[in-house]
C-alpha cells in the first residue's frame with residue numbers, strides 16, 4: 368500500500384511506527400513542517416520524509432491526515448487539486464466532520480474518519496471508523512490497515528466524539544491509572560522499576576482476561592474478592608472515595624469539551 372501521513376506529529380509518528388514495524392507499506396510518505404523531529408525514520412526502506420504535502424499526495428493512494436483540527440482546512444485546500452479517483456482520504460482529526468471535509472474535497476471522494484490511539488505504535492490501537500457514502504466502497508481498505516495495528520470497530524459518525532474520549536484520550540486516562548497503581552506499589556515497598564512492572568503487567572492481564580473470556584468485569588472481580596478479604600475491602604474503599612464516579616465524570620467532561628469545539632477552533 369502506498370500511504371502518506373500528512374502531519375507527522377504525536378499521532379502521525381505513532382501510526383508511522385506501527386505501519387513500519389508491521390511491514391504494512393509499499394511506500395510511506397511522512398510530511399511535517401519541520402522534519403527534525405522525525406529524522407529517525409530517515410533511511411528506512413521506502414519511507415520518505417518531506418515538507419511537501421502535494422508530493423506526498425501525488426505519490427500515494429491512501430492519505431492519512433493527522434494535523435491539528437485548526438490546520439485541516441488549509442491542508443485540504445492545498446492538496447485538493449492533486450486528488451484523483453485512486454485516493455482514499457482517512458482523517459484522524461477530532462471534531463472535523465465528514466460534511467465539512469466533503470465541502471472541500473467533494474462528496475464523490477472516498478472519505479473515511481478514523482479514531483485510533485497512540486498504542487498504534489505498538490500494534491495495539493483501538494480504532495473506530497466511519498465514512499461518507501462514497502467511502503463505504505473503501506472502508507475495507509481502512510479496516511485492513513487498522514486491523515493490522517490493533518482492533519477496529521465501525522460506528523456511525525455521530526459516535527465519533529464519544530469514541531475520541533473513550534479510545535484516544537483513553538490512553539492518557541489508563542496511563543494515569545497505571546501510574547497511580549505504581550505509586551501505591553512503591554508506598555507498599557517495591558522500587559519504582561518493579562512497581563511499574565507490577566502495574567503494567569497486572570493491567571495487561573486484566574484486559575486480556577476480558578478479551579479472551581468475553582466476561583463482564585464483575586465476573587472477574589467476583590473470582591478475586593475472597594469474602595472478608597483484602598480485595599473487597601480495598602475495592603469498597605476506592606468506591607467510597609469515588610473511583611468509578613470520578614472516571615465517568617472525567618470522561619463526560621472530555622466529551623463536553625469536544626462537543627463544544629466551535630467552528631472558529633476548527
Ligand SMILES: NC(=O)C1=CN([C@@H]2O[C@H](COP(=O)(O)OP(=O)(O)OC[C@H]3O[C@@H](n4cnc5c(N)ncnc54)[C@H](O)[C@@H]3O)[C@@H](O)[C@H]2O)C=CC1
Pocket residue numbers: 373374375376377378379398399400401420433434435436438442459460461482483484485535536
Ligand atoms: N495525539 C493523539 O493521541 C490523538 C490525536 N488525534 C487527532 O490527531 C490530530 C493530530 O494530533 P497530534 O498528533 O496530537 O498533534 P501534533 O500537533 O502533535 O501533530 C500535528 C502535526 O502536524 C504538523 N503540521 C501542521 N501543519 C501542517 C501542514 N500544513 N503540513 C504538514 N504537517 C503539518 C505539525 O508540524 C505537527 O507535527 C489532531 O487532530 C487530534 O485531534 C486523534 C486521536 C489520538
Ligand SMILES: O=C(O)[C@@H]1CCC=N1
Pocket residue numbers: 461531535536
Ligand atoms: O486531546 C485531544 O484533544 C486529542 C484528541 C484525542 C487525543 N488527543
